[in-house]
Amino acid sequence: MHHIFNMMFENRLLFPPIPRPRRILECGSGSASWAMEVTEQYPECEVIGIDVYPYPMPDDLPANLDLQVDDLNSPSTFPSNYFDLVHSRMMAGGIHANRWLNYMGDILRVLRPGGWCQMVELYFNVQSDNGTLTANHALQVWSQSYMQSMQPFKDPRAPLRLQNWMTQTGFVEVESRVVNLPLSGWSNGAKSDCQALRENPSYLKPQQILETTPLGRRTDLTSTDYCHRSQYILSRNGLA
Numbered sequence: 721m722h723h724i725f726n727m728m729f730e731n732r733l734l735f736p737p738i739p740r741p742r743r744i745l746e747c748g749s750g751s752a753s754w755a756m757e758v759t760e761q762y763p764e765c766e767v768i769g770i771d772v773y774p775y776p777m778p779d780d781l782p783a784n785l786d787l788q789v790d791d792l793n794s795p796s797t798f799p800s801n802y803f804d805l806v807h808s809r810m811m812a813g814g815i816h817a818n819r820w821l822n823y824m825g826d827i828l829r830v831l832r833p834g835g836w837c838q839m840v841e842l843y844f845n846v847q848s849d850n851g852t853l854t855a856n857h858a859l860q861v862w863s864q865s866y867m868q869s870m871q872p873f874k875d876p877r878a879p880l881r882l883q884n885w886m887t888q889t890g891f892v893e894v895e896s897r898v899v900n901l902p903l904s905g906w907s908n909g910a911k912s913d914c915q916a917l918r919e920n921p922s923y924l925k926p927q928q929i930l931e932t933t934p935l936g937r938r939t940d941l942t943s944t945d946y947c948h949r950s951q952y953i954l955s956r957n958g959l960a
């Protein structure tokens with residue numbers, strides 16, 4: 721996913737105007753791909769990544785990257801006014817539905833005055849510009865099942881609510897952008913031609929999806945059902 725975001729964002733890691741960040745918090749650092757690139761780009765900056773899952777440490781862990789295990793659904797224990805930037809990407813599957821305002825409140829508290837928060841979320845409601853994606857299309861069925869499986873514990877509409885929540889929490893100069901993530905083959909630009917699936921067909925690998933996401937844990941989709949759907953999606957997109 722990190723690679724796909726890099727393509728979508730044209731390799732831009734930070735959007736707020738911070739020429740020389742000194743301390744960055746990466747929420748839900750995962751395999752630390754984003755954090756590692758930030759430490760390379762800003763060698764003077766100390767980056768702290770936290771994740772609830774104890775990922776193996778990268779072999780080439782840079783000296784300015786500290787990876788810690790912590791739960792972002794609990795109040796943050798970092799000191800106030802500590803970070804120049806807090807980055808939170810693809811956390812809608814991890815942050816409890818009723819925790820978002822407090823999560824953002826924690827972020828605001830640990831940011832120094834004038835600091836920035838950058839949030840990126842994927843809204844899983846797959847849509848088509850020209851209406852060809854009908855309700856019974858496999859990709860649409862997948863997308864709806866995935867979003868349903870997140871509820872009620874997680875909020876699948878969180879990506880649409882970030883801007884309001886941030887403003888409500890007390891952030892100022894809140895700017896929100898919606899960027900389409902192309903999944904299908906009708907686009908004509910190289911960047912948007914089936915990009916996500918071409919780059920990472922493992923998106924649709926049944927074992928991974930069914931074992932590691934709420935779709936597997938909270939629906940009765942069998943791996944055979946899932947295989948049929950994902951094969952259909954791949955073949956519709958000329959990928960299988």
Ligand SMILES: C[S@@+](CC[C@H](N)C(=O)[O-])C[C@H]1O[C@@H](n2cnc3c(N)ncnc32)[C@H](O)[C@@H]1O
Pocket residue numbers: 721722747748749750751753754770771772773790791792793808809810811813814815
């Ligand atoms: C979809 S991944 C995104 C990883 C990374 N932020 C990125 O954009 O490449 C979500 C990450 O959040 C972590 N996570 C989920 N719930 C969490 C929680 N309550 N506290 C901390 N990390 C959490 C997961 O372990 C996983 O590594």
